[in-house]
Amino acid sequence: MPHLNLESFNTLTLPAYCGDVEFLFQADYANSDEGALIATRYKGREFFLVYKNGSKKLLKSDKITRPSPNFILKHALLAYAECSASPILDSNVDNAPENTHLKTHDALKSISYFAENFPQDREVRIEIGFGSARHLLHQAAANPDILFIGLEIHKPSIEQALKQIVIQNLNNLMILDYDARLFLEFVPSNIVGKIYVHFPVPWDKKPHRRVISEAFLKESERVLRVGGTLELRTDSENYYRFALETFSSPSVSRFDVRKNQEIAIVSKYEDRWKKQEKNIYDVTFTCEAESPEPDIIGDFTFAGAPIDVNVIDRLSKDTYKRDWGFLHVERLFSIGENGRMIRLAMGSFDRPESTYVVIENNSAHYYPSFPVRSSANLKAHILLDELIHG
Ligand SMILES: C[S@@+](CC[C@H](N)C(=O)[O-])C[C@H]1O[C@@H](n2cnc3c(N)ncnc32)[C@H](O)[C@@H]1O
Structure with a gap:
């Protein structure tokens, strides 16, 4: 997996344009100095770069939102390091241009x-x-x-x-x-x-x-x-x-x-x-007979009622198991002083989905895209909406 080993990690004032790469916001691991996620937009894709602050200071890709093809990620990693003046000790990333012969397979x-x-x-x-x-x-x-x-x-x-x-x-x-x-x-x-x-x-x-x-x-x-x-x-x-x-x-x-x-x-x-x-x-x-259309109802918008960040901070890391599947709050992040982000696993037991929800200015939305519109994900969403509204 492409990564940079940094001498030091410097933050940027966001949002920021670094050449043709846009860095949108930073979400820090809550209650820890483990690192941060940096929301990034490049070539129409939105994804997170992950900064991990361990024995090494690594800048790499987030597994859930990882973009494809790989050159998008490599280009964004190098752009962040350059723009934030974070010195690179070593890396496995080259800045090869897009390989136009390697098109994603249409089928x-x-x-x-x-x-x-x-x-x-x-x-x-x-x-x-x-x-x-x-x-x-x-x-x-x-x-x-x-x-x-x-x-x-x-x-x-x-x-x-x-x-x-x-x-x-x-x-x-x-x-x-x-x-x-x-x-x-x-x-x-x-x-x-x-x-x-x-x-x-x-x-x-x-x-x-x-x-x-x-x-x-x-x-x-x-x-x-x-x-x-x-x-x-x-x-x-x-x-x-x-x-x-x-x-x-x-x-x-x-x-x-x-x-x-x-x-x-x-x-x-x-x-x-x-x-x-x-x-x-x-x-x-x-x-031998026609069937009616299925009635999968609902969408992935959250209720408009105000959201108390204290409720988010107290969200249980338990797994909520139901007959349709489950919802599991995995990690909490903070965005500035009052913003929060949750990493979730949700949906059916056979095909769980991992995703993020950003909570800012009293409203919540999935990031960078909605979950797949399955009945189990829609039910997990209703449960999450109830939990974050206390
Ligand atoms: C025994 S092989 C038969 C392959 C092929 N139909 C044939 O006749 O040679 C069964 C295949 O089903 C796939 N498979 C098993 N469970 C599946 C699932 N839930 N969804 C999709 N594919 C599945 C396996 O990966 C495997 O390739």
């Missing part, structure tokens, strides 16, 4: 992309846990008018798929590094033609980690259009029986089960099971 999307404006101009098909991506790439190439979204949590598989998207010049395939169990809540109702779940991890000893659950099946029914299908393909007899049992609650779909059905493209896992002459089961759920 790799963040969850905010889907949460804020889900693409709705064509049929969508989703593959969950695409692994080697053989099936996903084959489907995208064969159906250029359909938008494919591939979900994976295994980074090397994601990189491999992104490389193939470039080689095969596919422009109807988006990749997302996100837990599939939480993704469907961002999908509008009735727009998905197919959801593929091929050879999911069976988790025989930890069934709560399985992708398929009652909540997942209900959400699948909501996002599928009439006639759309959820296709589970597995070598695990346990898993397919579990899926059928989970599905037996009242629903708007029908299902059928097939054994050892051939499909157009065989995945790496399927190859392996076939060599071992294992049975392969297909369970297909077909959606």
Whole structure:
């Protein structure tokens, strides 16, 4: 991680422009001389530089707001050191210019992309846990008018798929590094033609980690259009029986089960099971009715009532656990005499989000951006709003 080892750390009078980098405000770790966070704006990104006052005086990036690509961070670090006249003892930072060939990959999307404006101009098909991506790439190439979204949590598989998207010049395939169990809540109702779940991890000893659950099946029914299908393909007899049992609650779909059905493209896992002459089961759920739009309500604004900084200073560092997820106040910072900043972890247990809230002049706002608009984050926000207003 790029960092500067400073002889001494000098503060700036903020806000300040240092060439083309803007330093906006400084938030000091409360009740400690551990260091400070410096809000920085450069090339349209806002993020924190972190000054750590330990055996060494290090200036580096904040993990939560870290900008990409790396040259943005390096440039901002050097700009701060120069502008504040903080002498550098040593560093691993060069001031190489932006590498214009290293563009961020277009097909790799963040969850905010889907949460804020889900693409709705064509049929969508989703593959969950695409692994080697053989099936996903084959489907995208064969159906250029359909938008494919591939979900994976295994980074090397994601990189491999992104490389193939470039080689095969596919422009109807988006990749997302996100837990599939939480993704469907961002999908509008009735727009998905197919959801593929091929050879999911069976988790025989930890069934709560399985992708398929009652909540997942209900959400699948909501996002599928009439006639759309959820296709589970597995070598695990346990898993397919579990899926059928989970599905037996009242629903708007029908299902059928097939054994050892051939499909157009065989995945790496399927190859392996076939060599071992294992049975392969297909369970297909077909959606038979339209669903209403979900009612995720609320936003991330805070109540307008005055905020007492003493209440903020006394905020408990406890974790507030609820059935929808949790809220945890991690650290407190001070901005000048009366401003405060909180670092939080919040949302669902499976995909917690870390973020900052700035409290100044009697009002609060998330910084540098809102959390992802999930139902768990919205509920955590309501709880936080109550806590900071005492
Ligand atoms: C057994 S592999 C199967 C890969 C591929 N579908 C195939 O047939 O070869 C299961 C994949 O699901 C991914 N996975 C597991 N849990 C997931 C989750 N909650 N969300 C997204 N992907 C997940 C794993 O990283 C793994 O690559």
